[in-house]
Structure formats: structure tokens, C-alpha cells
Amino acid sequence: MTPALFARGVSIRFGGLAAVSNFELALPVGGLYGLIGPNGAGKTTLFNLLTGVYRPDQGEIRLGERDLIGSAPSAIAASGLARTFQNIRLFHQLSALDNVRVAQFAHRRTGLVATLLRTPAWRREEEADRAAAEAWLTAVGLEGRGAELARNLPYGDQRRLEIARALALRPKVLLLDEPAAGMNPQEKLGLRSLIRTLRDTYDLSILLIEHDMGLVMDVCEHITVLDHGEVIARGTAAEVQVDPAVVEAYLGSPEAA
Amino acid sequence: MRAILPWVAVLGFAMLAQVAVGPVVGHYWTKILMDVGIAVLLAVSLNIVNGFTGQFSIGHAGFMAVGGYTAGILTYYGGAALFDLPPGAVAPGIAGHLWFALSTLVGGVVAAVAGVVVGLPSLRLRGDYLAIVTLGFGEIMRVLLTRTEDVIGSAEELATAPWTTQVVSTGGSLGFTGLPFYTNLFWTWLWTGIAILVAYRLKESSTGRAMLSVREDEVASGAMGVRTTDVKVIAFAMAALFAGIAGGLFAHEIGTTLNPAELGFQKSFEIVIMVVLGGMGSVTGAALAATILTIVPELLREFSEYRMIVYAALLVVVMLVRPTGLLGHREIWHAWRRS
């Protein structure tokens, strides 16, 4: 079966730095995979490559059957690859609901003229989108919080809102970049069950970057370990945990697991 | 039905301004109210670019010039040919006014096309390129317009002048004098009302939210599937359209001359100040600031020499005290509710 997301030989250099080299991944449909590695390993850079923010020097990337190389980020997103950002990038001056609704724009059918004339078709679509957006907020545990400005939400809720916004794209594959960063232990527990629920409920395939090893080892059925831009290990949690290369990479870094 | 009602209200409002307000307030205030309408039209339209999408355009007067000169050529030379009148004569009856309305609209469309041509290269990029390009565009327009031929004043001369000569006979730095006075409270407030309605409906729609998301975070906007360049170009073209229409109204207003110096950087700067002062992204804020900044200098005529100094100082004070402008991103009724 065609993987939901496939990458092979993906590489990018920033000047002399090989930020990602020869990356390979086949994320199966419905898979929940993890991507770990010490600080500066190239994890976020890889997300930027997958989502079209950077264009790889070499390699192929496919979303299902679709070749993603050279496509604009907006086109990649609209075709079903959504992400969250490590350094939260919400639309801060917009309400939580509007943040989610922005992601619905790519799928809108009524155009500018219908918008200005407020045709019945436009109105119906607007109503349907609003209801859907509220449902996404509920799905991540932000029910009834739609009117609040994104910037006024507590940190953990902002991370949840990023997930709701990504879900509103109705993606096939979801990339989560350190969703637990800055969360307290209780919020992390909530996030853990949320990630599982999302995968099971919405037919999503998820690739998760996370420094919280407890979380990754617990929810991910497969883990890829990156160090200095290269894959140094891959396998189940149990396998990578005892891999000597992984142990060395982490012991050699200040932020040991 | 609910959707049509606001358009009817705009039309009714414009008619009311013409038949009920104009005669009551007299010539002096009629002129001021037309100036206010044109200023509101300019500020509300610039706000679609600067306020909604967060791109910084500082050449709005350039698009005003494109629209004003285009409409002027159409009413002055085109009107003469069409109605068989001496150049610059007001065509009698409804026909003249319909020709004027069409001319302003064409002026707006030409300005919108100019907007796309000028804006597209820099709107594809991120950052402040648009400011530089629009500034340059405004200045180029101004200089080009000072180089045109004298206005053809007599019917005999006009009869022998080919249209290629006519379109470049717009008076150079002296300005396009002798344009017929078609602009009245009805046309001013009709276009202004339309612009306000369009801007507001845009803001409260998915297209408008896409524009706001570009302002907030362009990278995140693209990552959420928004084609950011398209959205910026649409905003820019709409702003240029209304600026062009404002130019047409300005050109045919009594007591104004359409000349290059009037439509230079200073004018663009005034419109930017209205948007910043009103609150970036607030439709009613832009309208309010435009109204205040048009009426107050009028009442303080003796200080009008210092106007630009006061504007500049005002801008600095707003930036320091209330960087989001009077209303911030909100509309006037929100501010009402909060306070």
C-alpha cells in the first residue's frame, strides 16, 4: 500500500552545514510515528522541507501519490499535509475561532463576488464552516473559547489551538512539532490522549517531533532518530532506546533524555 | 433579501445626502462633505492593503492620479465627442451624470490594473518591498503627468486633434483644468458607501480572514493553505480600484484642480496617516480618522501651513501612546461595548 507520506534521499545544506542528509521515511496510512534527536539535529528543518518552506537540494517527497517537490507551501497544505509550529505561530490578533477558520479558506467554493454579495450559497458555506470550526475547537478541548483572542490564551491552549487549526485543513497527514513543549505534566497527559484520539477518529497519519521521551515512547509505534541531520536509528521505542548510537548521541548532548 | 438591504441603504443614504443634506448645509459645507467622502473612500480602501494584509503601500495617490486622469480624459474629451459639446462642458440631464459614473468606474478599473502590474512583483516577496515600489510608482506618475501637453480648450482645435493627442493633453504641471463639475454629494457618498460596505463584508468573510492571517503571520498563513500572493494581489487591486474612483471624484469636484503636485507623496502620506491613526484593519476607524483629519484642518484654516508638521507629530504621538491607532483592529461598535 502507498504510504501516506514518503521521503527518500532528502537533503539540504545551509552553507557549510548539512542540516538534513539523505533522510528516508515511509509513514503508513494511519501510522503514528515519532521523530526525535538532540537540539539542532534537523527535525524542524525536515518539517520545513516536507511542507515546502524549504526546497530540498536532493530527494523525493510524496504525499500519497502526489509529488511535493517544488510545490508552494499553500498548495502542499491544501493537498492534505498540515503542521503545527514549534515556536507557536498563531494569528495572534484573531479570535481562536477565526484562527481555525483561516485554514478552511483553501477549501472554499464560493468566490469573491459571492462574498461581497453575500449570496445564499456563500451564507450556507459560512454557516457550515463556522459549525465545523467550533467542532474542531471542541475536538481539542477548547469548546466555548472561540471568541477569545489567540494571544490571550494560556500557553498550553495555544498549542491545542494550533492543532485545531491544522485539523481544519482536513489533512491526511499531520506534522506536530513539539506539541508538549511548555506544558505541565497534567496538560501533557491530556495531549497524549488527544493525539491518540485524533489518529483513531480522523483517519490521520501523524509524525510527531517531541523531546519528552515519555510521551514519544508511549504513543509512537515507530521512531526515527536524527542527529546532525542524519538518521542514526529507526525502529520501535524499545529498539531505539537501547541503540548504542542513540545513547551516544543523547549523552553527548547537554539535554540528555 | 437581507443581503441586498445594505446596498439599498447605501443608495438611499447617498440620495438623502444629495437632496436633503446638500441644500440645507449650503455650498461651503457641501464642499467639505464631499472632501470628507473622498478622504473616507481613500482611507477605507488603503486600509484593505495596509490594515488587512499588513503590506505597506505608500503610493495611494498614484492610483488616485491614474483614476482621476483617466476619468478626466473621458469626461473632457470623450464627453465633448459624445455629446457634441465644447470641451469641458457639463452634459445636461441624466446622460451626463451616467457618463461621469462610467468614467469614474473606468478610471478605477485602469487604476486596479495598474495596481496589479505594479504590485505583483513585490507582493510575491515578503517584507517591505511594496513600500519602496509604491513610493516609486507614485513619484513616477507625478513626474510623467508634469510632462503632458497643454489642455485643448477650444472646440475648433479639438476637432482636428486625433485621440492620441487628446489623451496626452492633460495640462502638464499646470494641471488638467476645465474639467466639468460632475461630482456631487450623491456620487461621492454612493462610492464611499459602497467601499465601506465592501471593506466591511470582506473583513467579515473567509477571504478577509485570509487577508488578516497574512498580516498576522505570512508563513503560518501559507502553511494553512492560504495562497498568500493571490490574497495580497486581490487586496491591492481592490484598494487601487477605489483609489482610482476617488481620483475621478476629486477631478470633477468644484474647487479642486487635478494637478500632479496635489497627487504626490504628501497626499499618499496623508492617507497613510488616516489609516494608522484610525487603527490598522478597522474600517470604521479609518473612516473616522479620515473625517476628523479632513474637517479639523478646514476649521483651523489659518494653521493649514503647519498641517504636515502636525500630521507628522500626530503620527509620532500615536505610535508612542497608542501604536494600534484609535480603534486598534476593532470596529467602532466593539469599542463602544467594551468601554
Ligand SMILES: Nc1ncnc2c1ncn2[C@@H]1O[C@H](COP(=O)(O)OP(=O)(O)OP(=O)(O)O)[C@@H](O)[C@H]1O
Ligand atoms: N534557515 C536556516 N539557515 C541556516 N541554518 C539553519 C536554518 N534553519 C535551521 N538551520 C540550522 O540547521 C540545524 C538544524 O536546525 P533545526 O531547527 O532543524 O533543529 P531541531 O532538530 O528542530 O532542533 P530543536 O530540537 O532545538 O528544535 C541547526 O544547526 C540550525 O541552526
Ligand SMILES: [Mg+2]
Ligand atoms: Mg525544532
